[in-house]
Amino acid sequence: METEKQERIINAALKEFAQKGYEKASTNEIVKEARISKGLLFHYFKTKKDLFLFLYDFCIEILLNEFFRKIDVMEKDILIRLRQMTLLKFDLIRKHPEMFDFLMVAYGEDSDDIKKELDERNKGHIATGFKMLFAEFDASKFREGMDIPKAIEVISWTLEGFSKKQQEKIKLVPLNKIDYESILAEMDLYLELLKKCFYR
Amino acid sequence: METEKQERIINAALKEFAQKGYEKASTNEIVKEARISKGLLFHYFKTKKDLFLFLYDFCIEILLNEFFRKIDVMEKDILIRLRQMTLLKFDLIRKHPEMFDFLMVAYGEDSDDIKKELDERNKGHIATGFKMLFAEFDASKFREGMDIPKAIEVISWTLEGFSKKQQEKIKLVPLNKIDYESILAEMDLYLELLKKCFYR
DNA sequence: AAAGTAATCGACCACATTGGTCAATTAAAG
DNA sequence: CTTTAATTGACCAATGTGGTCGATTACTTT
Numbered sequence: 001m002e003t004e005k006q007e008r009i010i011n012a013a014l015k016e017f018a019q020k021g022y023e024k025a026s027t028n029e030i031v032k033e034a035r036i037s038k039g040l041l042f043h044y045f046k047t048k049k050d051l052f053l054f055l056y057d058f059c060i061e062i063l064l065n066e067f068f069r070k071i072d073v074m075e076k077d078i079l080i081r082l083r084q085m086t087l088l089k090f091d092l093i094r095k096h097p098e099m100f101d102f103l104m105v106a107y108g109e110d111s112d113d114i115k116k117e118l119d120e121r122n123k124g125h126i127a128t129g130f131k132m133l134f135a136e137f138d139a140s141k142f143r144e145g146m147d148i149p150k151a152i153e154v155i156s157w158t159l160e161g162f163s164k165k166q167q168e169k170i171k172l173v174p175l176n177k178i179d180y181e182s183i184l185a186e187m188d189l190y191l192e193l194l195k196k197c198f199y200r
Numbered sequence: 201m202e203t204e205k206q207e208r209i210i211n212a213a214l215k216e217f218a219q220k221g222y223e224k225a226s227t228n229e230i231v232k233e234a235r236i237s238k239g240l241l242f243h244y245f246k247t248k249k250d251l252f253l254f255l256y257d258f259c260i261e262i263l264l265n266e267f268f269r270k271i272d273v274m275e276k277d278i279l280i281r282l283r284q285m286t287l288l289k290f291d292l293i294r295k296h297p298e299m300f301d302f303l304m305v306a307y308g309e310d311s312d313d314i315k316k317e318l319d320e321r322n323k324g325h326i327a328t329g330f331k332m333l334f335a336e337f338d339a340s341k342f343r344e345g346m347d348i349p350k351a352i353e354v355i356s357w358t359l360e361g362f363s364k365k366q367q368e369k370i371k372l373v374p375l376n377k378i379d380y381e382s383i384l385a386e387m388d389l390y391l392e393l394l395k396k397c398f399y400r
Numbered sequence: 401a402a403a404g405t406a407a408t409c410g411a412c413c414a415c416a417t418t419g420g421t422c423a424a425t426t427a428a429a430g
Numbered sequence: 431c432t433t434t435a436a437t438t439g440a441c442c443a444a445t446g447t448g449g450t451c452g453a454t455t456a457c458t459t460t
Contacts, residue, residue, distance in 0.1 A: 001407080023224075024223075024224060026446075026447075026448090027447085027448060027449085028446075028447080028448090036408080036409090037408060037409040037410060038409085038410070038411095038448090038449080038450095039407095039408065039409055039410070039449095039450080039451080040407075040408055040409075042448085042449060042450080043407075043408080046449095047448080047449080048448065048449090146393075147389065147393060150389065150390055150393055151393065153358075153361065153362075153390075154354070154358050154390065154393070154394070156361070157357045157358050157360065157361030157362075158353075158354050158357050158358070160357070160361065161353065161356070161357030161360065161361070162353075162357075189347070189350065190350055190353075190354065193346075193347060193350055193351065193354070194354070197397035197398070198397070201436085226417075226418075226419090227418080227419060227420085228417080228418075228419085236437080236438090237437060237438045237439060238419090238420080238421095238438085238439070238440095239420095239421080239422080239436095239437065239438055239439070240436075240437055240438075242419085242420060242421080243436080243437080246420095247419080247420080248419065248420090
């Protein structure tokens with residue numbers, strides 16, 4: 001099958017699911033957007049559920065792989081590591097916005113039809129990866145008497161809050177002229193502030 | 201009309217809208233849950249839209265009023281003020297969880313049918329209230345050379361992140377035995393940490 | 401060229417659900 | 431006893447659903 005048609009189907013489906021969630025998403029809309037017939041869609045994916053779960057695995061595979069491949073586990077400075085993770089996240093959103101949106105919606109999905117399958121898959125991903133990200137950092141950089149786990153949480157929440165704020169701003173601007181440099185610079189101001197507070 | 205029946209209708213509608221959003225919410229489900237006839241619902245609220253907007257105004261009135269009535273605008277210590285606001289939010293969620301959930305969903309609603317009306321209303325609320333909350337605090341408490349607006353954002357994001365974390369925990373526990381004291385105590389640890397960093 | 405096979409189509413289906421109506425019944429008030 | 435208000439639920443046209451299937455097209459293989 002031509003890869004271009006494949007892409008059309010995948011993109012159409014991602015978009016539809018991301019926009020409306022599993023149940024409200026319409027296979028009719030998907031085939032319309034992908035410019036294929038109803039029959040073809042159900043020829044390749046036997047059911048709506050199959051389609052959804054295929055997309056899920058597909059996106060996880062790509063996004064998570066890219067994330068873990070690029071991350072530098074040798075970096076022992078937790079502040080830099082968190083900064084790096086945030087940057088990676090930004091990149092993924094920029095490069096694969098549809099996949100990212102889809103996964104976000106899938107994560108919050110609670111339709112009985114797919115909940116079980118989704119939970120199973122998540123156990124693997126979440127448990128496997130995200131513990132590793134905070135392991136073996138250099139605790140000696142923190143000030144004495146500092147509650148380090150709490151400090152790390154504060155940093156994470158700050159980065160998260162900042163990201164969300166930027167994400168909302170970006171939605172209102174034409175994509176071609178977004179000044180990533182200045183966003184990055186601003187983020188570093190927050191990190192500098194926290195560094196002065198938390199580090200020796 | 202009996203207040204008890206009123207409450208049944210309101211609660212049923214809040215629950216349904218909060219659960220499924222405006223469009224997916226079913227008037228049939230609402231009347232079933234409220235144990236009234238279809239006709240009666242549309243006798244009081246001419247359309248689904250009317251019902252939704254009534255609920256919105258109803259909840260805003262109650263929750264926002266309660267919030268602004270209880271908040272102490274004389275408190276000049278921004279850390280204490282933010283702490284207070286978080287506590288108030290906790291209280292509101294505990295006392296009116298359905299209303300809170302409903303407003304959260306309503307806030308993210310983007311159905312064409314109601315978007316216009318919702319935006320109009322929001323302009324008023326958001327603009328009016330939330331600027332005031334950060335006005336006239338005592339900036340002299342901060343360390344010299346500190347970027348105060350950024351510091352305040354960090355505090356806000358921390359409180360937000362902490363709240364969300366607790367909210368998720370709470371969902372998994374039977375409501376009767378939640379230890380609010382210890383949650384509060386833990387929150388104060390974060391605030392203490394930030395105070396040491398940001399204040400003189 | 402013929403035969404076979406895989407890709408593709410779109411009309412069609414049975415079914416569920418929707419927001420909303422309305423003539424009729426019951427309950428309350430004057 | 432009459433008037434008025436509250437309340438019912440069967441009913442409606444419309445829309446949309448996920449999925450099927452026999453027919454058609456396009457491509458290979460013989």
